[in-house]
Amino acid sequence: MVITSILALLGLGAAAAIILAVASHLLKVEENPLIEMIAEHLPGANCGGCGFAGCEAYAAAVVANSDIPANMCTVGGAAVAAKVGELTGKVVKAGEPMVSLRRCSREEGHVEKKFEYVGTATCASAALLEGGPYKCTWACLGLGDCMRACPFDAMYMENGMVEIIASKCVSCGQCVKACPRSIPQLIPRRARVMNYCATREKLKSVSDVCDVGCINCLKCLKACPADAIAYEKRRIEIDHLACLKYGRACNEACVAACPRGIMRSRGTSAMLEETINAVQEAALADPPASQPPSSPPMDPPRPEPLQIQKVPAQPCSADSNAGADTSASPATAAEEAKS
């Protein structure tokens, strides 16, 4: 009885194995091996930042279609773009490293609430009710739709506002899609100035509800010598690349022109020190990264000493630690030898 049962099971197992082995040969789907190779180099986070359904989908598309550039993976950045370009034979134009930025200063502007919202705890539904609980209908709703959408844990809530951890942000753009008011915006990491308000209202309707909100007076637009500022869809939008191209010669005329102090130089904002550090860490980590990493992304004089202290501090401390370790180990070895 034992033997028959063993035989029966072995026979069935062997039969199944043979059938599957044969089937795997006969039914093999011819896939371009490039797709798999590229997919291996992609981060595999399936965040959708490239605009495709996932990493596999992008890999398939970049192989199949010669019009799709090799640098669409925002997560992998320059390193992955170079690999994909190498595998597909496409010329890689290095992408600008971007970061997500919250365009709302609700706390700072003391925006008051119209009512206490107690419905479903998502920004999407809060925004549907009377333009949201805040007096400013463009204020960050602070219910964290963007935070939940972020696949990389780069966002957290603090005092009812969402904060972005720039060093974790890979600019996949999920937060921009999730926000019902498109308050987060992807900007170049080395952008010089930024309008920290996303309102589409004008003048008094803004100044009535917020102490610092952008009143869309367009003074910055007129002041900019590089024509890098535009009034699009009732919002001030900055063409950061044009701004960076023009350089410091303008002395940040837009910041000086802003009567509300909401157009700010990104360097002076303490909140953004982290961003600066992240950029420089990235630059230190892989030197061939596209942009000239030597030029510091921010130019105002005040925070610069801070950066200089901070950035080398980490490698230095790591080195000193390593040095301590190595110096410690021969000492212990010597002690052991003595004993």
Added chain:
Amino acid sequence: MDYFLMFIGAVFVNNIVLAQYLGQCPYLGCSKEKSVSIGMGSAVCFVAVLATAITWVVQKKLLDPYDLGYLQTIVFILVIAALVQFVEMFLKKMIPPLYKSLGIFLPLITTNCCVLGLAILVQREEYGLGVAVYYSFAASMGFMLALILMAGIRERFALCRVPRGLQGTSLGLIMAGLMSLSFMAFKGMI
């Protein structure tokens, strides 16, 4: 008329999920969205019908003649797992659109107790091949119905404020219990 009654019985009275408590895992796991539950339901239906047919042949031609009835469970698991693998390869090659819609669910079904349960149930009831296949089709329709109902309720719950202690699986289990109770009402139908 018998066949019709059998279908009604398999879908409502002896619903494989709600009355026989098989396949609870996909029932709770794949019932967050209606589209997912339809995909999972049709994949189970597809595999259950095939598996019932093949295990029926295995039972009658291998296990019964050699008195190996006690090996039923392990042999069926083996056969079903191999079958699902084969079906996956076959679909990928021959019917890519179907593979795209069912593909992600097929590996989940490899060890689905619903499929195995149907194969064994059919043997216990000693149905003929045709009836067995028909019964497993009807029962997997019942499985799909349970999944779709659950997904419908869950989609409603997504818009409600649920106390923290009840969120997620705990609420799912309570809903499953209540649905099971309500399906008990069908017991008197046939």
